[in-house]
Amino acid sequence: MPSKLLNILHCVLLTLPTTLASYAFYVGKNLTETGAVLLGGTGEEVSSHWLQIFPAADHSPNSTITVGVTEDATLPGNLINITQVPHTFRYMSMEYSDYEGFPAPLTNGGVNEKGVAVRDIWASNRDELYYMTPDPQTGLQYSDLARIVMERASTAREGVEIIGQLIAEYGYATYGGNSHLIADKDEGWVVWEFAGGAKLWAAERLGPNEVRVSYPGYIEEFPVDFEDSTDYMGSPNIVSFAVDQGWWSRNGTKPFNIFEIYGVQGDEYTARNGGFKYMSQAQLENETLAMVPVTEKDLMQRVRDYRISDDEAGYGQVVSLHAETQPDLIRIWNAPTGSVTAPFNPWWLGVQSIPPEYGQHRYLTKDAASTFLDPDFQLQEATKFAGRVFKRLLYYTCADPESYLPGITTLLEGFEGQSLNDISWVEESAKTLMQNGQDENARNLLTFYAHDRAAKALQLGEAKVGELDIYIKVTGGWRSPNGTQINDAGLGAETVNCLVGLDPDQPGGMALRNRR
Template identity: 25%
Template structure:
């Protein structure tokens, strides 16, 4: 029998299994992301912080979009967002490149050029009138931060309706909404209102979404979804996060009662009417519960979202002693926002994203599933692994815990917006490529003149030594071989770099501020840009060197040093007992089956 042939599976059953695997893989792109806001009175330095982990294996680039002036009558193209309902080739781009349009940003110029092949150019779903001037910003699968330190985070949510894109009817998803907001707005309130207007005028497609929108003074949670597969609009709601509080969302709507006339809320004009027409709510039910009325619970399995919300809130406010167990997906046990026990800084927030439930009853570094060396990674299921010899799908049921730090994360970041500094200096994106636990946070300032090529280069289908994401993803995959050993080496180098970045932050910013006050703003921007570029170059070189060191140090399962090679690193006794080591061939007698 040829090695590639599926044994004992009918062709139809095998095709079914493969189709289900593909469906699972594509769905995983949408089941992604954890995002947080820290109010200015909840942060250690008075900044407003937004964080986001983009948990789907797709385009990992952090792209610099320059400021531009536009001629009167110009139109802005609105592109399909791969992160909405996965890659659709009719709208251009590729599975690993979200936008192909050099007019949007130089790093997006990956399309055909004279005498060269390239990615298929992005095809607009539609156009909106362009404004005279658009601001510079950092872009990824969603917009991140602009030159005025307007900051955005995101997570995907399960809504009752997911509509397909359609030109002339539904052309906006949260990704392009976030970019338009960063191009045109300076404040969070302004951005929320603009995105709401765009939803109502041009229509919304894709999954439910949470966008966190913040400026140096306040943070807002904006949630949105489609309500009709053939509709020409959408619904949305926004709620302000109190200045002294922390907010977290994890793939489920988090806004509850919609309160008319409340100064800390905004919402679409149709929010009550649509709910009544669809039969999802009536005034006699009491306040409209946005999460319950327009949401559809958690993705995938119970606690897929709630466990992360519980963990994040428990880490910032352990005194609350929140229970990890809830009555159902629509529990109110975890408040909209929570006051932290102690004020939070960037490292505190990224520690949340790096968490694998260590020290709790859900600790993913423990138990048989973690293997002998404590790997917290839990690969999500595929049908081919559950097909029996008759070609039927297995009835094995179960789930692993979904951690904050997940193996398929492509990047994570913490944005700082600081009111007491010029926006160019006050806004910082602390960016970590690939999964948070093995990433290094690197600072990039809102006033940067560009970003390093290594940060703007990535293709998940190529091994590129000039790509920062590739370097980090490569090392993270290596670490799965002997995690509890390799993670120590990774943390040592990670902490060294982060200590230098945080340790020199004050001095660099003081120098930039001095230049700014003297009127040499370009010199200040250049200083910040060059310093970030130098940091990134050092990290890239060190990370590839680390990959080589890990290969040598743990080659063939041993521990190797210049003084002593092939030092045994055997399996722990508890694991040996559970995997049947004691039933191995220890005598010449045939084992007696029990």
Template identity: 35%
Template structure:
């Protein structure tokens, strides 16, 4: 529910509300909501944190509302919102955007994805028709629950054996790679943030420009009753671009680290340098 506020408790015929029919009745049955005669149901108060629209939500919604008053919002606008440095810091998870435009085949839907915070990674389209991911983007031991006490081999017993395949762990962790760049960008955000963001925007502009052609090619294969070829094509494309994005992140990390060490040295005190977080 997030920041969704008060809606009509009887919303069945409200075209502006999409919700399960038991949204209110379930809350009543659980004792979370007692009708008060106003006819309103505060979704955030009942199902959320009760804080309503946060400062981060207000920041993004106000800007997108301003843009939407003059033109249709674009994918680039949503990328801007998800990547906003006052929202996306170390506590952010993956950056993900799902366009809801209709597609003739489910395989053609895609998730624009960044591995960890999008301040430090380019968005890449991963199609539902994609059947596999590069091992660099699969689960690694870093941040996996209980892996700090486990070992890859089984000498300490099954309970202490890593749940991550050895050859996957042997590859680079895309998540960890993005985190490295994130920390450099946040540390010297006044100097690096705009420059790094511009590089990602240029990279994403190419992906966005070719997106319709990729979809049309896969759709042609699906229409020709060649679903396996379509899935192989989409898998190859998404895997290739995920790895291209990872290489870009690693190149920028080398640049950011070299620049930062030469200009500022290495700060070794606890605490983060970052734009003011409002999320």
């Protein structure tokens, strides 16, 4: 790409008050092979990611939690304390360590013991809302909302109601707008929260015959009398605020369209068909619909899609939400970093611990370069870190993706196939133990199997990294860096996606390779 054009594009991207991060897939229960609702996706942050189980807990009457953003956020804010509920549910999530001005640990979501799963997804707003945001702002931010839904919600609908109540009472703190996709065994909900300090939000129900991809999250036509509908929810001012700002008229002919009114403005932006990254939501939705009846394996393939799972993808996640599932048997698949070069491992809420290799490490953790290790973490830090192992595999794959990626994909799918074949006997055995009053033995079985597969996945990753390390060096494929700056400023601080050819330093680097 000519340097002048690259500089122009770089400047344009830097001026956008958006963060292009995270995506989610929802598949309704009538479109899946087992009748379970499927939810999948990832988070996209320059940060360390680790898997963590949070036990159910009781809290004293005076307990509070700290929420919000700090003065270091893009839109500065003040932290506040809000009341904690008397009891919070058990949940599992991928945690991460840094997003500017958003205190760690953070989460994009996970699944709780009631079978409520949450995904957090970026959803930028029109510029006016960004610049209306008070300085300092106060309220709950995206991670606070995702975590509280997992702690408190018994259904997806209740999760939406909790978000609305919290925003109404405490406000919403943001980097420029955000959304959540919440699901249970029956339905899903897209919740879009808006910048501007006016406590604006809107939500749309997703039914059993729908597929939705949030990339970013979106809502289109929305009834102005939504209070009378069971399929929509929103803040009381979601319509009146748009009228007051002159963004929509009750006397006009245009329908009340949330994306067109509150979303990013410009002819190049549409809710489903472009203006954002490599793949449109419509393309991803159509490719998912083509898989009906969708299986867990199918959704792993969609989440793994190299056009969207790249160096920015901190992990991969797929959750199955079945009717009448015992809490301990709620199943969640996690890849420890971008699933394009990392396997999905099965976990259950009944698993009693996470192996140290999949826990928190200093790699990409905030302040790791400016502080020494806390001795409390010395044994965990001494272990290998699964996220780092599979990140190395991604970087070796990037040396020649045309040659290496197909084989690695086949390898990962074969490994996951073994796990998928085992799921039935593992879960049936655990159910039998529970039916005979041996709940603890059932949890021990689930823990043993999950740990065993996680260990074998790590062995697989290390073996493949070692193989590529030797092969690339012996065959003359090694190349040393030409520059001295290891951190990429890139296009608007976005990383290079070597798998689709977005590399401004290579000839024709902006061309999109249409490999399938």
